[in-house]
Amino acid sequence: MSTFSFMKDSKEDADFRLAVRDWLEENLPEELLGWVTRPPPELMRSWHKKLYEKGWIAPNWPREFGGMEATLSQQLIMLEEFGRAGAPITSRQALGHIGPILMQYGTAEQKAQHLPKMLTGEIFWCQGYSEPNAGSDLASLRTRADLDGDHFVVNGQKIWTTWGHHAQWMFALVRTDQDAPRKQAGISMILIDLATEGITIRPIRTIADDDEFAEVFFDNVRVPEKNIVGNVNDGWRLAKALLDHERIGNASPQFAIDSLEMLKKLARATGAMDDPVFKEKLIRVELDVLAQSAVVAHSVALVKADQKIGSGSSFIKLLGTNTAQTIGDLMLDAAGPNGAELDAFETPEGPVEASAYFRESRRNSIYGGSSEIQRSVIAKNVLGLP
Numbered sequence: 001m002s003t004f005s006f007m008k009d010s011k012e013d014a015d016f017r018l019a020v021r022d023w024l025e026e027n028l029p030e031e032l033l034g035w036v037t038r039p040p041p042e043l044m045r046s047w048h049k050k051l052y053e054k055g056w057i058a059p060n061w062p063r064e065f066g067g068m069e070a071t072l073s074q075q076l077i078m079l080e081e082f083g084r085a086g087a088p089i090t091s092r093q094a095l096g097h098i099g100p101i102l103m104q105y106g107t108a109e110q111k112a113q114h115l116p117k118m119l120t121g122e123i124f125w126c127q128g129y130s131e132p133n134a135g136s137d138l139a140s141l142r143t144r145a146d147l148d149g150d151h152f153v154v155n156g157q158k159i160w161t162t163w164g165h166h167a168q169w170m171f172a173l174v175r176t177d178q179d180a181p182r183k184q185a186g187i188s189m190i191l192i193d194l195a196t197e198g199i200t201i202r203p204i205r206t207i208a209d210d211d212e213f214a215e216v217f218f219d220n221v222r223v224p225e226k227n228i229v230g231n232v233n234d235g236w237r238l239a240k241a242l243l244d245h246e247r248i249g250n251a252s253p254q255f256a257i258d259s260l261e262m263l264k265k266l267a268r269a270t271g272a273m274d275d276p277v278f279k280e281k282l283i284r285v286e287l288d289v290l291a292q293s294a295v296v297a298h299s300v301a302l303v304k305a306d307q308k309i310g311s312g313s314s315f316i317k318l319l320g321t322n323t324a325q326t327i328g329d330l331m332l333d334a335a336g337p338n339g340a341e342l343d344a345f346e347t348p349e350g351p352v353e354a355s356a357y358f359r360e361s362r363r364n365s366i367y368g369g370s371s372e373i374q375r376s377v378i379a380k381n382v383l384g385l386p
């Protein structure tokens with residue numbers, strides 16, 4: 001069986017790989033293939049449900065919370081096979097970001113209310129971190145939450161909220177102490193039901209011709225006090241822990257493997273594959289994807305062993321970003337003079353949206369903390385530079 005992995009499968013893993021491959025062949029709907037931007041919510045919802053019913057929606061979640069608790073090699077096999085088949089990545093905001101934080105810091109009530117619906121896909125979540133004047137300097141956020149009886153009253157604005165207009169709940173960072181000596185010390189993490197009165201959500205259309213984001217406005221929004229995650233004014237610690245999960249998730253090799261397959265299809269069709277200079281670049285990026293898989297697998301192993309990844313998540317995110325952007329650049333090389341065309345290239349192996357891959361890959365160096373910020377984190381915390 002052909003594999004794309006830095007690990008050699010044991011007999012058991014080879015059987016599992018085959019089972020995943022067969023299942024995907026039978027169950028991955030045609031209309032979900034070939035999307036470079038996120039497929040529409042209704043398609044994603046039914047795909048999420050299918051994976052849930054199969055028991056594969058949360059490979060890394062413990063069984064205690066309804067996850068698959070897959071072994072490390074099984075998790076990697078799933079990423080590889082899902083990437084190879086061109087399966088879309090299911091929403092990370094719930095299963096990858098806030099879910100693990102609630103498992104660790106949430107109350108029993110929060111876990112019981114939210115975790116099961118993240119698994120079934122009944123509820124979509126979004127992330128309310130960024131504000132118009134608080135992106136890289138996130139701790140400057142100004143959306144405030146003031147206690148009034150047993151509710152916080154939230155006022156302010158979030159922006160670049162991925163799928164904010166399709167989500168039902170948001171995990172948000174809000175300022176709960178206006179006078180804290182350090183700006184990080186006055187921040188809390190809170191769970192907000194987006195159906196609450198006083199919330200306005202406006203989608204934002206991107207250069208990729210996709211309404212990926214929204215801006216979200218809060219006007220005297222009353223949120224129960226019990227929706228605070230962890231302790232009041234201790235949100236910065238949780239926010240950073242969540243960003244570690246986010247940065248590792250962003251470097252998942254699934255999309256890179258999918259993109260690589262598309263790049264090869266395009267290069268075979270346009271003849272770029274016969275150019276030795278292009279081919280060398282292709283082989284280099286293929287090795288980068290393998291390295292990315294190995295590093296992500298290592299970090300998953302560390303998380304499983306309850307070890308801290310810390311600034312390692314910045315390195316992993318940078319690696320994933322560089323790979324995605326190199327593949328995006330090579331898409332344009334392979335496409336030749338018509339590379340900037342918005343329409344898909346028709347190849348004997350199916351359509352390839354070359355310029356969409358290029359445009360999409362530009363986002364990677366911004367979200368989850370820009371590449372400049374990741375380099376600064378590494379410079380300070382790993383290299384000890386001033």
Ligand SMILES: Cc1cc2nc3c(=O)[nH]c(=O)nc-3n(C[C@H](O)[C@H](O)[C@H](O)COP(=O)(O)OP(=O)(O)OC[C@H]3O[C@@H](n4cnc5c(N)ncnc54)[C@H](O)[C@@H]3O)c2cc1C
Nearest residue numbers: 127128129130135136160161162363366367368369370372
């Ligand atoms: C596709 C995508 C999805 C996103 N989804 C979400 C989401 O769901 N929820 C959410 O809250 N946010 C989301 N964001 C927002 C994202 O987190 C911010 O865009 C990011 O943190 C950068 O902030 P900013 O846009 O305000 O840019 P700025 O912080 O203004 O940065 C502008 C430029 O200056 C550079 N810069 C800034 N400060 C420094 C510094 N100290 N040293 C060196 N260079 C610096 C940056 O690297 C960048 O190049 C998303 C962004 C994208 C692109």
